[in-house]
Every structure is written in structure tokens, then in C-alpha cells.
Amino acid sequence: MDVFSNLGIGFAAALTLQNILFCLMGCLLGTLIGVLPGIGPIATIAMLLPITYGLDPLSALIMLAGIYYGAQYGGSTTAILVNLPGETSSVVTCLEGYQMAQRGRAGSALTIAALGSFFAGCVGTIAIAMFAPVLAGFGEKFRSPEYFSLMLFGLVAAVILAHGSVVKAVAMVILGLLLGLVGTDTQAGVTRFTFGVTELYDGIDFVPLAMGLFGIAEMMSNLDRKFEDRSQTQKIGSLWPTREEVKLAIPAVLRGTGIGSLLGILPGGGAVLASFASYTVEKKVSRSRHMFGKGAVEGVAGPESANNAGAQTSFIPLLTLGIPSTPVMAIMVGAMMIQGIAPGTALITERPTLFWGMIASMWIGNAMLVVINLPLIGLWVSLLKVPYRMLFPCIVILCCVGAYSTGSSTFLVMMMGGFALLGYVFGKLGCEGAPFLLGFVLGPLMEENLRRSMVLSFGDPIIFVERPISLTLLLMSLGLVLMIVLPSFRKTRDVAFQE
């Protein structure tokens, strides 16, 4: 099989000493930020982008990917032991995981979460290896109209999956698109919205924007609140699950993995949606429904597997079509651009070592994470005792140095401060940052493809409906819009986000 020879290339590339080290570093960092509430993968990857300038592209991407899926593992630790979600995707894990911990089954919950995640990660990796080439081949048929419609679909999905008001999410996407257009319009050679600032001629720099909007702003909102006492962690107890628990967990892991792998591919999906969906399903199909809310094993096993599977497969649209479907993937685009790699259909054929190396590294990383998380659990728990007041000055420093070093310019640092304030205000106004970030990344791409399509069709917008793939994508977007309008779906959406 082709897949295996390709994976062979990948493992050969990923198993060099340097790449193993970077993979380990990414996984360790990911676990660390996953464990610590108040700092997420978006901010961390943004902070580390400047560090990757000097690295070999494969090593850089391996490390950054490791941070993302590593955070899914780490997040569950805090959720189970302290009842705080370390990551948004582990919000659901708190529900049952913490209850299990109170019954003295914390160790078992941690083991189930880690092994479930490992299984899901392996399946997710295989899913990428199998489907990515197919999708990329399909994507080769894409021309500008298809790309435009695909991005539109992605943005519509991002709006629907955003929390809170749909109208505000639409406005946030538009605002993001508009900010994405700042800089020189290469086709017309005109600079737009730059206020004469040279640093803006190439567009708003991605790194300060992401760090301000997600890293610092999140921290500022945290500082508005009182801090939960994090020193009260539950006892871990035996790491071994009982036979009964294993029996309940295995089918839940399988279902969670399936749900997660599917939802991860969808634009706007990713890990968070996957874990919510899996929890809802487990609650419906479980035979021991009365246990939900009191520490149901399935309620840990399902969502934890789902979020990890989703984290893996959300790489598929990025690696095959070059379309980031979640904010984390939008940051990965930024990372690839820094390395001079254009994500897109040509990636698999033109940079096979990079593509397969990254996939192989995900499998290696998942294996490392089981070791990092289970035997070393005590280490991570002790980290939870570091008070937040020591942590956030470090975040501010790292963000400042990172923003400055992206272009050796103090303007970038001030811009980060500006975006931090903006992000904080967005939070106060109940406006979601994720649709904004996607709009920002897709803005220039959408403009380019819209223009090209219009040139192809001599200015007739019918081109978008004439081409079958483009039409399908547009119809899918329309379907999503209709779903919002329908009251029954609205209700489930509200419920899903409240739980």
C-alpha cells in the first residue's frame, strides 16, 4: 500500500534525533499549558512562533503541532483533579471527571482519559494518512471559484459554531476580513488602511495580533475575576481502572474517536465541538444513564477521545486544501508562511517529507504523551500550585519579546498592546475572537480568489453556481444558514453551549 511507504518516509524524517527532541518539547509544553488554566494553545503557539524562525521547517511544525494535541491531554488533568478546565475542550471532562475524582477514582479517570486519547490520536493519525491524499487529489480540481466557495463555507461554519449571538459572530468575521485587507494590494499596487506606517505595508503582522487578542486579552479578563483556589487537588489514587470501568470505557472511546475524527474535519469544528458532541451522545446511549452527573466513566472516555481525535483531524483541511478550519490552524498557517511554505494541495506532492514527517510525528507524539501524562502526573499536579500572580508576568514578558522579535520593531509591541485592549473589549461585549481570527487569515485569500473568479467569468457571478463543486459548497453553506434560522436547531445549539 502506498500509505505505508509514505508513512515510512514520514517516520524516517520524524525519527531523527532533532525532530524527536522537538516533538518531545512540543508535547511537554502542550501538557504544561494544558494543565495550567488561563493560557491556551493559541496564545502559546503564537508566543513560540518567533522561536521557530531559525528552525528547520519540519522541526518547527512538529513542535507546534505537539503543543496543540499535547494541550488536549494536559487539559484533562486539571479538569479531573481540580474541576477547572485547563482547556476549552476539556470543559466537558470536568462534569464527570471531577465527580469520579470525588469518588476516589481520579487515577482511573486519568488513565482512561490518557489511553482513550492515545487510541483516538492513533486513529486520527491514520485517518489523516488515508484521507489527506484523497482530499488533496480532489482539491487539485479546485480553481478560484471553488476556493472562494470553500472559504465562504468555512466562515459560515465558524459563525454557527461560535458561542453567543450569530449576528455578532457575522460582524466579527467581517471585521476580521477587513483587517486582513490592511496593507499593500498587490494587484493594484495601492496601500490600504496603513496610515502611512511602514510596518503595515505587508499587512498586519499575525503574531502580535494573535498574542494580543488571545494571549494577553485572555489574561486581562482573568485578572478581572477572583482566583479560584487551585491548591485543593483531589487525591489521585490507583491509576488502574477496574474491569467494570474498562468495559464501560471501551465502547465510549470508540464512539468518541469516530465522532471526533468526523467533526474535526469540518470547518470550524476541531477539538471543542467534538468533545461537546461526544458527551451528548454518551448521555443518550449510555445504559447507566443515572450515573451521568455522578461520575460516569463514559462521560470521561468519550469526550476525551473525541477532543484528541478532533485535534488531529482538524489538520486535514489545512494540509490538503490550505484552508485553516479553526483558530489554532490559522496560527499554523502563520507558522508555515514564516517558513516559506504555502499550505495547499501541492504540499503532499511537493514536500512529501514535510507532510508525512509531520503525520508520523503526531503518532510518536501521542505515544510520548501517554508516558508524559501518566507516570509523571505528580509533577504536573505540583505545577498547579504555582500561583497565577507569578505566571502572568512571565506571559507578558514572553509576548512582548515575541512581538518585538517578529520584526525588530517597537511598533509591533504597541500594536500587540492595542490588540490586547481590543480583545479585552471584545470579551466584555460578548464578541467571540475565533471568527475574527479566521476572517483575518482568510481575508486576503478570499479577495484574491474572488478577483480571479471574476476575471475568469468576465464579471459574471454565475460562475460560482455553474461549477458543480463550488455549487455544492455554496449549497452546504446555505444549508448551515437555514439551520440557524430553524428554531429547533437554535434550541439545541443553545443547549449544547450551556452544558
Added chain:
Amino acid sequence: MIQVKHPQDFWSGALFAVVGAGALWIGRVYAFGTATKMGPGFLPNVLAWGLVLIGLFLMGRALVIKGAPLSGSAIRPQAMILAAIFAFALLIERIGLAPTVVVVAVLAALASKEMRWKETIPLGIGMAVLSVLLFIYLLGQSMQPWAWSF
């Protein structure tokens, strides 16, 4: 009497409308072009109009539908964090990385009422050493460890 019943929506609407209007004003000089040959003003104008309309809609709706009030802001932490960032921008090219990091650490730590000098000073110095080693020596980025140029 007109009353804002949904402050969150009202003020986000205002924000969107103002940004949209600003973009229209600045973008008025960019050529709109034709459908076949879109000018640099085409997409920005369309988007800015969308933003203005949604903004006005949100503001109008907020007068009718009730919603959550704005949660309060603590002034001190927010001001200190922003001060720390701007201090970095002002100082980095003048006094170099190491002293800047210490200043930033202290300013940022002041955001929390629980700030303790005994903790913050060692933290600042530790971060200064670490950032110099990591960013200047290991990653070779062009910053001075320390300097004095006003």
C-alpha cells in the same frame, strides 16, 4: 423614552458601526473598479457597508430586546498590563533586554493586589537571565542584553 436594554449588543453595534464608517471614509479614495476588474476598493467597501449595517441593526435591536449588563472592569490590572507592554516598547531599544524585562515584570506583577516584592524581584531577574540566554544567545535575535542610549 429611549433606553438601552442590551448594553453588550448596543456597544458592540456601536463599535462595528464606527469601524465600518471609518473604513468607508478612509477607503473612499480606493478605486471601486468593475466586476471583471475589481479595484482595491471593492471588497473593503462591501465589507465596511456590511459592518455599518450590522452595527446599526445591533444598536437598534438593543433598544428593544433585553440582555445581560456589562460586567465591571477592574481598572488597575488592565492599566498595569498595558503599561507593562508600552514600557517594553519604550525601553527595549534604549536600555536593552535584561533591564527592560525586570521593569516589565514589576509593572505586570503590580496588576495583582497580591503582588509581593520578595517574589517579583527574583522572578524579574530570573526572567531577564532566561530571556537573554534564550532569545539573544540561543536564538540569535538582534537585541542588546543591556544598553544606555537615550
